[in-house]
Amino acid sequence: MDEPPPRAPHEDGHRSAARAFSDPAVVASYVERTRRAVPGLEVLHDLADRLLDEAVPRDGRVLVVGAGGGLELRHFAAHHPDWRLDGVDPSGEMLDLARTTLGAHAERAALHEGVVDDAPEGPFDGATCLLTLHFLPAAERLATLRGIRRRLRPGAPLLTVHHSVPAGPARDAWLARYARYAAAPGADPERIAASAAALGAHLPLLAPEEDEELLRRAGFRTPARFYAALTLQGWLAHADGAP
Known part of the structure; x- marks a missing residue:
């Protein structure tokens, strides 16, 4: 959630994210930074858990993208x-x-390096994509959602x-509010503005x-917002078709 690095020329969103999150310092500080930068992170995970639990059976299979x-x-x-968990990430x-974070639960999750097309075919009973899609331009984002x-x-x-910000004059104001929230205690105002x-x-x-x-274009119906905190927005949607 810190200041993102610029992309190299012709670098797509997945490669850019993998490069950014391969830096040892970024990886080492990730958990601490994410807890500081995402309002109510533990509550967010609990909300996601409870919303998945509405539809995922006791022995169901869940895909975690990112x-x-x-x-x-x-x-x-x-x-x-009893949930069977698969996670995919480009880094x-x-x-x-x-694996370190999972600790005693490490054997419960099958982890796959790559993008969603490198994940198992499923079918899965539910999926999450948290704090990830804002790294992808619209075309890649759509392809990921379709995958x-x-x-x-x-x-x-x-x-x-993910970050989702209104267009127009309010955009910069909301980005500034988020940067102030996410900044380390005592951060210099100029650094916050730069972030x-x-x-x-x-x-x-x-x-x-x-x-x-x-x-909707990716094949999901009735997207409804379940989380909103500054520039971070969260949606619950369902794969089109029965039930």
């Missing part, structure tokens, strides 16, 4: 001992961190959370209505 770090995987494994270093949809059984839930500017310049941010339209 699983590096392992925080949501650990929560799901601890609360649902091998972040998957190593996920998730292909792996879900009809009616299965998908939970997404807000970097978020706007280097992340391919979409407006909430654009994010909802991508979910």
Whole structure:
């Protein structure tokens, strides 16, 4: 959640994210930074757990896209001992961190290095994609959502959370508010302003209505917001089709 690095020329969102999250310092500080930068992180994971639990059977299978770090995987494994968990992430270093984070639950999750197309075919009973899609331009974001949809059984839930900022004059104000929240205690105001500017310049941010339209185009119905905290927004949607 810190200031994102600029992309190299012609570098897609997945490669850019993998490069950023291969830095040993970034990996080592990820858990602490994420807890500071995501309002109510533990509550978010609990909400995701409870919303998945509405539809995922006791022995169901859940796909976690952007699983590096392992925080949501650990929560799901601890609360649902019979769920079968698969996680995919483009950064091998972040998957190593996920194994450490999972601790005694490490054997509960199958981890796959790559993008969603490198995940098992499923079918899965539910999926999450938390703090990930804001790294991807719209075309890659849509392809990722379609890849998730292909792996879900009809009616299965998908939970997404990422930066989603209104277009227009309010955009910069909301980015500044988020940067102030996420800053380390005592951070210099100029550094906070630079972080807000970097978020706007280097992340391919979409407006909430654009994010909802991508979910629909990818084959998900009735996207509904379940989480909102500054610039971070979260949606629950269901794979089109029966039930």
